[in-house]
Amino acid sequence: MNRVLACLFWLAVGLVLLFITLPLAVVVAASLSPSSAVTFLPWEWTLDWYGALLTDRWLQPFLLSVRIATLVAAISGVLGILAAYAIVYERIPGATAIMAGLLSPLSVPQIVKGVAIVLFLSIIGLQGILGTPALIAAHVVLALPFVTRMAATSLANFDGNLDRAAQSLGATKRQRLQHIVLPMIKPGVLSGVTFAFIISFNNIPLSVFLVRPGDTTLPIAVINYLEYSLDPVMAAVNVASMIFILAVIFLFEKIGGFSAQLHGGSK
Amino acid sequence: MSTIALAAPAVMPAAPARTSAYVVLAPSCLVLTMFFALPMGVMIGMSFTDGETLAPTFAHYQRFFSDGLSLAGLYRTAMMSILVALSVTVLGYPIAYFLARSRSRWRAVVFALALAPELAGVVLRTYGWLIILEDRGFINDALMNLGLVASPLPLSKNLFAVVVGLTHVVLPFGILSLTTSIQGIDPNLERAAQMLGASRLSVVRHVILPLSVPGIVSSLLxxxxxxxxAYATPALLGGARFKVLATMIYEQVLFYIDWRFAAVMAVALLVMMLTVSFLGIRYEARRSARRSNREGERS
Known part of the structure; x- marks a missing residue:
């Protein structure tokens, strides 16, 4: 009885893992398949579809997405650090309420935020900023709560005695911020910034309302294309952008991101 | 979240530099006011006002609740979300149990496999399911080649496809909350039950499942x-034949250019989500109240 149960359990684990990996494996296989119809497992391989990516059709949205994601990561990084500094370090009155306010966008679905922004801009006659400026602003609204929360957590967790020791040794506030506080919260802030980059780069529910012809981000270009064709170029686009994201994570990780934090770097 | 700010006795500023603190807070508040608070307020306001005269009215809501199409969209959204919640929790449970209890070297592999898809982005995974479920896709192709079916099975552009795709998207989050909850159960309870002669099945049924109810609830929520x-997955896997509120909102804004009706749908979606989150918060509050009651009786 127990053995049957154990077998069933392993079967369940295996099937769920198959369910999780199947679509990814299928996309990778399709991106390497020479046939243009995406069907059964291909037995020959080609990189032609990846070559097709190096045209304006895909490079332009890609570069726009990278530009927007970089700006969003930088802006929300700076704003998040500043907000966390005011709330946690300076402990201004009403800190709890202000923090709740800064995190409130998290409880509203992205599609609702997106439609609210596009309606608002249209009503007040600012349709002109649809496209890149609106995309950046909307993605900052999306990313800022995460970055603020991560920066605030790092600030709250770090050992205040270091700061007090520096102070009693005569360090000015500026010196302490520069040499103690900022280095201590760097891992938390960097993982927040990486996260901001990724959610901006992959975003669909906000971007879908804010793109303009000629100002289209990569995921939107991909779903527009998917509406009428499933060809393997799509597979190649998707795999390439996943590799790009992994490279970005690796890069931030090298600068001193999450694993330092996981291993207690912020303590 | 807000407890972070409270639980920060560590740092003591030398002299209160209040003004500069407000100055550095200003940019965040400005951005969130301009691109979140004001837009939300305006959108909710629009859903209650007449398009021509700007007079307050419930007409748009009356239209929403008397219009079969909108109600069907609301029903489809709820149906789809309930099915996704159930299948994520059922599929995630064995993996979560394994992750919480196993000490084998496979644990790291399973952990990576279970969570890695999150990095791949929603479009890639949805595209994968499109290739698999399409009329001329992976499954139908195989079935037809083997002569098992004469015409393609209707696997895409319907509730089934959307639930499969969304289950895949949400599964890592369900697994994480279930794993945390199962890890919190004292393994000695399982050992004790086994030593007292309970079969594996009854250990699962009478010890593990009841104790992991909080994890199950948070996974469902x-x-x-x-x-x-979700927007992208229903849009791609449901298409024009299976519309949910998220895709209908998009249509109202970009095709019908009916802003006020789009605002009503967005408010409906928001209210639905906030209601569910509220039920979750209330459940959590009741549970911790019960627990502190019990502890009070004991001492």
Whole structure:
């Protein structure tokens, strides 16, 4: 009885893992398949579809997405650090309420935020900023709560005695911020910034309302294309952008991101 | 979240530099006011006002609740989200149990496999399911080649396809909350039950499942809210034949250019999600109240 149960359990684990990996494996296989119809497992391989990516059709949205994601990561990084500094370090009155306010966008679905922004801009006659400026602003609204929360957590967790020791040794506030506080919260802030980059780069529910012809981000270009064709170029686009994201994570990780934090770097 | 700010006795500023603190807070508040608070307020306001005269009215809501199409969209959204919540929790449970209890070297592999898809982005995974479920896709192709079916099975552009795709998108989050909850159960309870002669099955049924109810509830809640607000997966796997609120909102704005009706649908979606989150918060509050009661009786 127990053995049957154990077998069933392993079967369940295996099937769920198959369910999780199947679509990814299928996309990778399709991106390497020479046939243009995406069907059964291909037995020959080609990189032609990846070559097709190096045209304006895909490079332009890609570069726009990278530009927007970089700006969003930088802006929300700076704003998040500043907000966390005011709330946690300076402990201004009403800190709890202000923090709740800064995190409130998290409880509203992205599609609702997106439609609210596009309606608002249209009503007040600012349709002109649809496209890149609106995309950046909307993605900052999306990313800022995460970055603020991560920066605030790092600030709250770090050992205040270091700061007090520096102070009693005569360090000015500026010196302490520069040499103690900022280095201590760097891992938390960097993982927040990486996260901001990724959610901006992959975003669909906000971007879908804010793109303009000629100002289209990569995921939107991909779903527009998917509406009428499933060809393997799509597979190649998707795999390439996943590799790009992994490279970005690796890069931030090298600068001193999450694993330092996981291993207690912020303590 | 807000407890972070409270639990920060560590740092003591030398002299209160209040003004500069408000100055550095200003940019965040400005951005969130301009691109979140004001837009939300305006949108909710629009849903209650007449398009011509700007007079307050419930007409748009009356239209929403008397219009079969909108109600069907609301029903489909709820149905889809409930099914996703159930399948995420059922599929995630064995993996979560394994992750919480196993000490084998496979644990790291399973962990990576279970969570890695999150990095791949929603479009890639949805595209994968499109290739698999399409009329001329992976499964139908195989079935037809083997002569098992004469015409393609209707696997895409319907509730089934959307639930499969969204389950895949949400599963890592369900697994995480279930794993945390199962890890919190004292393994000695399982050992004790086994030593007293309980079979594996009854250990699962009478010890593990009841004790992991909080994890099950949070997995259901997170899955429901993520599914209800998803846009890309229903748009691609449901298409024009299976519309949910999220895709209908998009249509109202970009095709019908009916802003006020789009605002009503967005408010409906928001209210649905907030209601579910509220039920979750209330459940959590009741549970911790019960627990502190019990502890009070004991001491």
């Amino acid at each position: 997170i899955s429901f809210t993520m599914a209800a607000s």
